[in-house]
Amino acid sequence: MPSRADRLQPVVDLAAEKAEDATRALATHQRALADAEHQLSELRRYRNEYAEMPAGIGVSALLNRQQFLQKIDMAIVQQLGEVQRRERALDAARGAWTDARGRAKALDSVTSKYREQERKSQDRREQEQADERSQYRRNGRSAD
Secondary structure, three states: OOHHHHHHEEEEEEEEHHHHHHHHHHHHHHHHHHHHHHHHHHHHHHHHHHHHHHOOOOOHHHHHHHHHHHHHHHHHHHHHHHHHHHHHHHHHHHHHHHHHHHHHHHHHHHHHHHHHHHHHHHHHHHHHHHHHHHHHHHHHHHHO
């Protein structure tokens, strides 16, 4: 009959697999957030560079410039929203990772405890058997 630790091992393995999946998801979300932040930084840099360029000569050039800056500003606002969405997703992934890792560690700890109990029980049985053999030998000699 399999021991408690052996019966629990598939659950431990599944929890470890889920923790690994959560780790990969966390890394994916971290990269996505970094990419979104980089894109936001690039938009801001581009806007600043464009705003610092000398203005055109006519009114229409000035209006075009203002419209273009407004479009860049709208893109920045949208990208800010994307960064915030990515931050929330990262927080959720971090929470899932923490939970999965905690479950895996707890199950591993329980399994280790079961294995240690089983080892001690086996050691006790072996010691009792050795004591019985020793006692049997002594009793067998004293009967001679």
